[in-house]
Amino acid sequence: TRLALTLMTRLTLTLMTRLALTLMTRLALTLMTRLTLTLMTRLALTLMTRLTLTLMARLVLALLARLVLAYLLAENPIYAILHLWLLNFL
Secondary structure (H helix, E strand, O other), X not given: OHHHHHHHXXXXXXXXXXXXXXXXHHHHHHHHHHHHHHXXXXXXXXXXXXXXXXXXXXXXXXXXXXXXXHHHHOOOHHHHHHHHHHHOOO
């Protein structure tokens, strides 16, 4: 009886420990994966948004600068368009 109880207790504890460790590991991996993916997605979106806004602002400022320069260089609107076309190659 003692031997059977000891074996049963050890077997039960071993199985319960393995089951608990397996479940804890799976839960931890799932949570870590979800958390990491969420943080990475937020970080990527933030960086992409900032980069896009920065590039768009630079592009708009460059176009405005070229337009103002072309307007200042030319008295005639047709010449302004020609200057703007030429500035695109600079």
